[in-house]
Amino acid sequence: MLSTQQRTTTSTATTTPVRPSTPESEVVTPAPRINPFATPYGSIPGSKTGSSTGLAVPQERYFRSRRVKKGTVERPWLNKKDPKEKWVTIIPILGILIGLGISAFLIWDGLQTVVVHEYCPVLDEDFSSGLDSSIWTKEVEVGGFGNGQFEMTTDTDENAFIKDGALHIKPTLQNSDWIEHNKVINLLEDGTCTSSLAQNCITGTNTTNGTIVNPVKSARLNTKTGASIKYGRVEVTARMPDGDWLWPAIWMLPVDAKYGQWPKSGEIDIAESRGNDYSHPQGGNNIVSSTIHWGPDSANDAWWRNNVKRQALHTTYAKGFHTFGLEWSEKYMFTYVDTRLLQVMYVNFDRPFWEKGQFPLSDSNGTRLVDPWSQTGRHATPFDQDFYLILNVAVGGTNGWFKDGKSGKPWVDGSPSAKRDFWNARDEWFPTWGGNAEMIVKSVKMWQQKGYNGC
Incomplete structure (x- = not known):
């Protein structure tokens, strides 16, 4: 048997192990990190560790969720519903x-205001049989058509002719002999003048005062005796000309001018352009514009209230053919290019035109203006009367269509x-005409809205 002192020594040796000393030269290797999700030593019963001392031998155990099981939490709000809750839905x-x-x-x-119109065909012209004189009239004048235009219009094949199944309207230079010497153009003598006014039929060159005859020739054709409509549709497929100071137009005038002389009876401009290039500040052949003219006199023309422009997309209207259209009814009027979805000008007939114009009470002379409509x-x-179609290529003019001082304009309105200033600058502008200084028209179509003019 061991003595008391020996038992004490043995017990101490068992419970307190003596660590061997480590030489200072020996490198101490850090112990590996303990898995934070492992169960702590003290939480494992000694009987499970195999240690008689009850100290846990490290064992890794994965983390287990301690979420509350479904259905174990009371939800009293489900037992009694709020009567206002249903309004949330x-x-x-x-x-x-x-x-x-x-x-x-x-x-x-909206659909009640949209009227699906039915139409009767009035004109379907593709020029395959030439220019039908029963439909088309070539206007012959030297008066400038109220805009001071520089061209005289002729009825010759020089300025309007059919080629390759299309109508060509081509401006040309005047005979220089008629400009450099005293000459007179009298369209009354040969009976070709289509105007009833003498000043539109006679002109001349006077070398003393500097006046000259029209420096260029061109053509203007209309359907006044052959085709007209009161409400309906118009479509003209054409290529615009390319050249400085050219003024192509597709437009309409009233047959009988029921409400008086221009602009009392109105004017419809489906498409107008300029032959200058895109750099022209007012827009060249990359722009077409539409408008309507109306007013109690020429000094009070309200065209500017409806003037709208449309630019060609990445091209010009002189590069290819486009369809210039008009749809016109008793409730509205709009123009378009190529498709009715690409509208240019839209005018709603929702109130009287006298009210739309907001005209002054009197003209510049103090004469009271009278509402003619x-x-x-x-x-x-x-715009409730018969209108006919006009196709023409004008040149220059003194009405402001080409603004003074812009793009090297060689004359002042x-x-x-x-006219003489324009002629003297021909070495500048005539070379720009090249081979495309003409309007080429492939087809013209007109329809009459049913319910009018016997349709």
Whole structure:
């Protein structure tokens, strides 16, 4: 048997192990990091560790979720529902239904204003059989057509002719002999003048005062005796000309001018352009514009209230053919290019044109201006009568279509020698005409709206 002192020594040796000393030269290797998700030593019973001392031998155990199991948490709000809770669903549904109802009404109301018109064909011209004189009239004048235009219009094949199944309207230079010497052009003598005014039929060159005959020749054709419509559609497929100071136009005038002389009876400009290039500040052959003219006199023409331009996309209207169209009814009028979806000008006949114009009470002389339209009771007046179609290529002019001082304009509108100044600068502008200084028209179509003119 061991003595008390020996038992004490043995017990101490068992419970307190003696660590061997480590030489200072020996490198101590750090112990590996303990897995934070492993179960701590003290939480494992000694019987499971195999140690009689109860100290845990490290064992890795994965983390287990201690989420509350479904159904174990009380939810008293499910046992008793709030009576106002149903409105959280009802109110949004009501809002959706009301929105759908309003949308349906607006669509229905909009459709009531859209009239699907039926049409009767009036003209379908492709020029395959030449130029039909029963439809087309070549206007012959030297008066400048109220705009101070520089061209005289002829009825010769030099300026209007059919080639390759298309109508060509081509401006040409005047005979220099008629400009450099005293000459007179009298269209009354040969009976070719189509104007009833003598000043539009006679002109001359006077070398003393500097006046000259029209420096260029061109053509202007109309359908006044062959085709006209009161409400309907027009489509002209054409290529615009390329050249400085050219002024192509596709437009309409009234057959009978029921409400008085221009602009009382109106004018419809489907498409107008300029032959200058895109650098022209007012727009060259990359731009077409549409407008309507109306007013109690020429000094009070309200065309600017409806003038709209459309630019060609990455090209010009002289590079290829385009369809220039008009749709016109008793309620509205609009022009378009190529498709009715590409509208240029839109005019709604929703109020009298006298009201639209906001004209002054009197003219510059103090004479009171009189409303020439409202007595009809129709908001479309003066655009409620037969109109005919005109195709032409003008040159220059003194009405402001080409602004003074822009793009090297060689004349001034107010100058009495405007025509001669233009002629003297021909070495600058005539080379720009090249081979494309003409309007080429492939087809012209006109339809009459049913219910009018016997349609």
